[in-house]
Amino acid sequence: MMISLNGQKETCDDGATIASLLQNRNIRPEMVSVEVNDTIVERGRYDQVRLEEGDSVELLYFMGGGA
Amino acid sequence: MEDEQPRGIEMGLESFREMVEHLRAHAPNEACGILAGRDGRVVRVYPMTNVEPTPYSYFMDPKEQFTVMKEMRKEGLSLVGIYHSHPATTPYPSRKDRDLAFYPEAATVIVSFRDPGEPEARAYRIVEDRVTPIPLVVPGSPGRAGEKNEKLSAA
Secondary structure (H helix, E strand, C coil): CEEEECCEEEECCCCCEHHHHHHHCCCCHHHEEEEECCEEECHHHCCCCECCCCCEEEEEECCEECC | CCCCCCCCEECCHHHHHHHHHHHHHCCCCCCEEEEEEECCEEEEEEEECECCCECCEEEECHHHHHHHHHHHHHCCCEEEEEEEEECCCCCCCCHHHHHCCCCCCCEEEEEECCCCCCCEEEEEEEECCEEEEECEECCCCCCCCCCCCCECCCC
């Protein structure tokens, strides 16, 4: 199925979850924030939220640091 | 590996002052923001909320991050840099700065206020824990414009 990932059209497996999407892209879940259709998804729900055709997914790495 | 000859970052004096004044306003805590632009040139400064405000840490509000990144995309702007302050220490990336450098294409800009009267701005690329100083060019600045890693007077 097709989704939008950070504004780009991408294919992903039918029935994919956020967790599987991250895993397929070798992205560590603890390093990113995820938004689906303009709603931020709690990290604890990444393996429960199933993506659907046409979903708009945004992935952002954390921006942080310190002296 | 990118950047055998690391590209620098260029900011107009007005953008530079906006960044420094935003950081100064939050001292003694750290503050942070996003530099957006094209081809290494900053055209917009986005002051961001530090949701972990202490003198030694920053963490951008993810909700704001989403909003800003989407707005940048809509306007055809790229992530040119991520800036933050070191209120009392040198403008060099800390262990935590290196651990959380997830955007190697973006410059890390650090402004030190250890001498509050003379903030010191430096820019780096951080790629896989390797820190490379890069030029920070501020045309028309009261410092040494055009040279790498400006040390600028307070705006």
